[in-house]
Amino acid sequence: MADYRKQGDVAVLHANNPPVNALSYHVRQGLYDGIEAAEKDPSVKCIVICGKGKTFPVGADIREFASGSAKKFPNLIEVCDKIEACTKPVVAAIHGFALGGGLEISLGCHYRIGGTSCKVGFPEVNIGVLPGAGGTQRLPRVIGLKPSLDIITSGCHVGAKEALKLGILDKIVQGDVVTEGIKFAKSVQNQPLHGRRVSTMAVPDVSQANALCNSAMAEVKRKSSGLLAPVACVKSLRVAAQTPYKDGIKIESALMLQLMTSGQAKALQYAFFAERLASKWQVPGGASHATVTPRPVKSCAVVGGGYMGSGIVMCILNAGLPCILVEANQKFLDRGIKMIQGLYAGSVKLGKMSEQDAKKTLSLLKPTLRYEDLKDVDVVIEAVFEDMKLKQEVFGKLDKVCKKDALLCSNTSTLNIDKIASATRRPDRVMGMHFFAPAYYMKLLENIRGAETSPQTVATVTQLSVKIGKVPVLVGNCHGFVGNRMMAPYTTEAQRLLEEGAYPHQVDQVIEEFGIPIGPLKVGDLTGLDVSWKITREVSRMLGLDHTKREDVEPFGLYFPVRNALYEKGRLGRKTGAGFYKYEKAGSKVAIPDPLVMDIIDHHCREEGIDRRRIPPQEIYERCLYSLINEGFKTLEEGIAARPEDVDIIWLLGYGWPRYTGGPMHFASQIGLRRLYGRIEYYHNKYPDRDHWTPSRLLKTLSQQEHPVPLAQWGQFASTTSRL
């Protein structure tokens, strides 16, 4: 797990643990033994530590935190200290990434050189821990407290040039980093080592320690309220400034041990792996990401240049793929182009992109009004208005003009993908690609497989999704798929609470305190009450109901009297400066509780003879969140979602569910399924007419097991076959 070889009088130690050289027990042992062997060998004058394959070690092996192996001798602290204590010069030769424990290893070395494209960083905060192998103690001794606070609390990567400027790297090298590392080591082999051992250095900006740490603490509390790791990072860095290394490392270890066993760390690490699992799909019949070869995609087209369509075009262009944008008329086409150009101009202005790159990227865009221009593209993504008739019309046209093997995808957020596919003669090459707004920014892509979609179509769309920078999750076909289907009971309950005693700001406050950045009623205002009103009307029509008749729609959970009253008064949300809240002016972001809305709600209740009651925050919390979770279990039991991890990634990346709880399914496992089932059954008995409170069969089964079933095994209890 760490290869030892000698090249003349240089010992070269390669960490060898593909794909990213995570510092698992065997790698640590190999590095420790390698240093010991080199120290003992009189013919060795200096040592180079590097990584085999594509990168320097990227950190501790995250899976070892749960198993306890991370603490096993030699732990990472002991390895770093061993390297630093070596009496022969040790050089870290960095290529790819040196992250977390990898960067700590390099800080234990006496010198660090890096390739031109290497990156370093401490991403530990993202997985709920801190750089606990001396990172918080050594980095400030090398580069000072101020930049260390920035790097460690942000978790951001630092490029080679910046790392050199800060003093993390001693040199940037061209060409093979190991060859250069050997040369470098030979050049310093006779230099004294005192002054190169980082733990013995003083923190340069120590006089400002209090001011810097106080302001960093205020900042992390403001930005990541409730998160334990960033706070612990600042505490540990403060200690580095005030204490010798040998005492500081003890405090760092104590903080690390606390974090390692925290629920937040477990949830964040779960989310890390769930995100990587998402693109590993499998469909009934056994075809999977591992067995099916995707078709190459060399060009794409997007139909519809509205807000979503334009964003999708940008994702494609950013990946370096040519993209045709089709619109129905010149006015709409110009509007789409203008939006895209404007967003690139904004990126240039903010320094995120050079003018030259923006120009080059935009040159890949070909706007047109003619469907015939799409005859050679490999993939078309339709992003027209959410209307089945319109979508079928578009797919019919596409089917006629596009080459036989082109894939036709729809950015529908709710509609039946099989019905859309039925407008073509190639249902095997039709799929849903549900982007989230703004499409150029949001990482989630909910990919919907229809009944006839072929495995190769799934493979190609998944590969394209990754290429355009998204995390794709494959789901089955049903109204709203996974994300929006779970959203329905959540928003329904939020609105029902208004009719029983709560006001909008009270509901939103509970949800925002839980960690979802915008409460459901503020989301209603953001999307527009006219939009949700129209959706209710469309869904009612689809079900053959009259949306104006309470007795028709109430049993189907489609009766929203408060929303309707606001809509009828022209309060359409943020865009009109009034909805569930009032706003300073149309388009403003700050939602202000509105006494007028409270009057409208009270009036409605009086008319309906409803005795309003005080609704405790716990009830708001349970009714919104547990109804959503129950629906999540239903998507699993029906095989619409393949794994609980997929449901979680959809909610983490698409709907702002707080990552430190791991997502709704992981959160459910933390609540305890027995307790959760009990509460859902309680609400089912209280509101028997609300279908979304019917407890999920899967949840019921799991809750009845003698011992809690680990989340990774829930799938074994889902009785129905997969609908993926």
Ligand SMILES: CC(C)(COP(=O)(O)OP(=O)(O)OC[C@H]1O[C@@H](n2cnc3c(N)ncnc32)[C@H](O)[C@@H]1OP(=O)(O)O)[C@@H](O)C(=O)NCCC(=O)NCCSC(=O)C[C@@H](O)CCCCCCCCCCCCC(=O)O
């Ligand atoms: C590196 C990346 C940027 C690469 O991205 P890329 O897109 O190329 O690849 P993937 O992300 O898809 O990854 C490929 C593959 O690798 C897996 N993987 C990646 N990183 C890790 C990892 N760190 N551990 C395990 N597995 C990893 C990934 O899951 C993929 O697997 P798959 O099966 O899907 O192919 C990107 O991968 C990335 O960003 N990785 C994470 C980097 C990171 O977070 N690093 C920090 C890790 S935490 C750390 O390093 C902690 C250390 O600072 C401190 C540890 C101290 C422990 C000692 C504690 C003892 C203290 C107490 C002692 C006192 C004694 C007492 O009292 O008891």
